[in-house]
Amino acid sequence: MRPSGALLGVVPFFAYVTVFLLIPALVVVIGAFVSGGRPTLGNIRALGEPAVTSALWHSVVLSVVTAVVGAVLGAILAYAVSTARPNGVLKRFVTSLCGVLAQFGGVILAFAFLATFSAQGFLTRLLGVGGGGLWLYEWDKGLMLVYLYFQVPLMLIVFLPAVEGLRPQWREATETLGGSTALYWRKVAGPILLPSFIGALLLLFTNAFSAYATAAALVSQGAPLLPLQIGGTFTSEVVLGQEGVGKAMALAMVVVVAIVMTAYAVLDRRASKWLVR
């Protein structure tokens, strides 16, 4: 078969990704600079409106806070789990639970949260604290807490392989050379895990930054986060040019995620050189 014949074999794949991935990408990129069929910077300029900038700001703060807190808690949990028997039930139980929560979160987590903390919620009734309150539905209180329910599990899942990649020989070599346990963590294990940790932190950031379902299910008033703003351009009665602004916001979101994911890929490559041999 000639090479041109061989190329026929990949036509379906490229046709599919053109229609369902590349065209949507172009729609977003081009749409961000078009309004009413004419090129414009108006959509991009609209990103400067207070509603959008505050949504972007909230999204970033929410993502940073839940990524940092989730990463720290998840890392501690990952280390604790790594000291258990390698194929024991405890480890399987915790990783399975985290797999479900990290992946399946979305709407169900919002419900779980309501069942716990709302005015009719279990904990509210148990503690007798009156009225649930509106804090549940605010992006910097309730949402932050509920986001941790998928951030911590995600951290466990992406960070556990790194912790398990620490070889016992490194600790033993440190000891035979005269180092204490504290020194091992400071000079050996810490620096080795750092790239993995930062990489996982970045992944958590993009995870929170692009999450839509939980927030959509929980927040019914206004659109405090960027994904909700974008979603809003679909559901609200379309103001003229609103579509274009939605595309500009989507583009901004992709840019942020792409930058962070690139940094993640670089760090992860470094980490896998050290840990997977």
Next chain:
Amino acid sequence: MRRRQDLFRWVVVTLTLVFFGLPLFSMLEFTTRDSAGHRTAATWSALADFGVISTRYPDLRAGFLASVGLAVLTVVVMLVLLVPTMTWVRLRLPGLGRTVEFICLLPLTVPAIVLVVGLTPVYAWVTYFLGGNAIWLSFAYVVLVLPYAYRSLDAGLRAIDVRTLSEAARSLGASWTTVMLKVILPNLRTAVLSASFLAVALTLGEFTIASLFSRTNLQVAMYLIGKSDAQISIAVGLASLVFAFVILFAMSFVGGARSATSPLARLRRNRKELT
């Protein structure tokens, strides 16, 4: 040393389980309570009866059936699209390998909400040609699944040395079709299974795209019913969480250590240097 580690582990794991277990327990408590505050199994017995569900909550029935159909179609399209292409690229067009990988990983940088924005005109055409059935969301779900499925299959293909196997089969007189069906596919079984599992998990948990395109799948149905009858939708949510957990937990025993904990774990573990 050892004992201190054990103590640390148990403290951390216990706190974690309380943290994660509390909302799950609250869901159970909430769904077994009647208006007077007494225990009742009414919600769960309603849920166990598909007839009652169908008549009383048609959305739930529709969403459930749509999600099952979506899962099946997504897996099929994903496999038909990826397995032959990836194998073919390895065998005949190794120069395209990096391009295919790049394209497959691209969706990682595209949040679902952004995909919705870009897909709007595409789905206008899909609806025009195929109608508005929720099942056509599969085309978008395949894109979401692409990175994870690619990693799974890539790991499988790495492990079997496609080139040598196919050269061996060709030297014994096999046609390309025979090579694919009788040599490559059977050896990819585990990878295909794990890619399919990831696709099913992602499909069943998807909310964003379905919701914004106003199609009803399981998650959307739960959301909609939650507005009128919180108990039944919370019960469905808890049931699906437990179901997913049981499947994952069982699979952790079958497929070796943490083979299917999460698409993201798969993504990370299989990352290797391309040479």
Next chain:
Amino acid sequence: MTAAPTAYDKAATDATRGVAVELTGLHRSYGPVQALDDLNLRLAPGELVALLGPSGCGKTTALRCLAGLEDPDSGRIEVGGLDLTRVPTNKRDLGMVFQAYSLFPHMTARQNVEFGLQLRRQSSQQRRARAAEMLDLVGLSTQADRFAHQMSGGQQQRVALARALAIEPQVLLLDEPLSALDAKVRVQLRDEIRRIQLEVGTTTLFVTHDQEEALAVADRVGVMRSGRLEQIAAPEELYSRPVNDFVADFVGVTNRLPGDADAKSATVLGGSVPLLVGSATSGPVTVLVRPEHLVVHADPNGPDAVTSVSFLGAHGRVIVGLAAGGQAIVQVPSSAVSNYPPGTRVTVRPTGEAALAVSART
């Protein structure tokens, strides 16, 4: 246990600055498994002792007890006259080389070697000079700025050796340092370890499951089984005068031939073989004869027939099916290999070198 005063004394006088190591009555069990069962071992200053045995024989446990990475249930560990039994690893002043992957992956070769010196609060010039010296000693001065993942397995183990020796440890512990390497690199590095050890004169314990390796590098070799030392002796003594059939089988190639013992000799394959101390002395026995202690002659009327021959370079090996049952491996000069095509009728005779006999059990 057979003492080997000659090798022991030689090592003691050669020692430049090594210290003595003494393990007394070490016991260690993991549940029902006895990893160490009353192990007694003494290393003279500057001596290199290899512990040899199949996996699970306790050799690694012995080394790890000496390192302090494992606590013995009972017994005593002394280094240079000091009791270290309860001293934690990081206070024992040891150098250890692991099987593989022990280099810190985030540090260059030089930083790895400097690590122990840094812990000893040496100035950076001192550390640099010492690291350069050590890397030079292992032949890697040009690779100082490489990371572990940029080096071959053999190079990594050299750096690990340099790192262990940089701190001038009292004792050097080598835990199967060559087993993850290719055959060729293994031989090369093995000879180099011996050269370096003689040069620095550090008392060394070397654990391995490879008998050739143990015989090649050690002053004395200890053969272990089920947590006990079966025999410890200089390599040539271990090879020519094994105390039991386990040692004879484990060290070198051995034929198990049926024979009849009569006091100090036994009749094997129609010839007489003097018996070593510790042999069974009467009745039917199994005699353990080395391939080089048998000769083979082409003989048209011979009872036995050649089943295969192999050319091994310096010599050849003829495998003979014996009329009496079983087979015998016979070493022949390589020039003679072509004289024995498979099927040749032959007779096999012992050369009369002393051998060990054990009573024939089955």
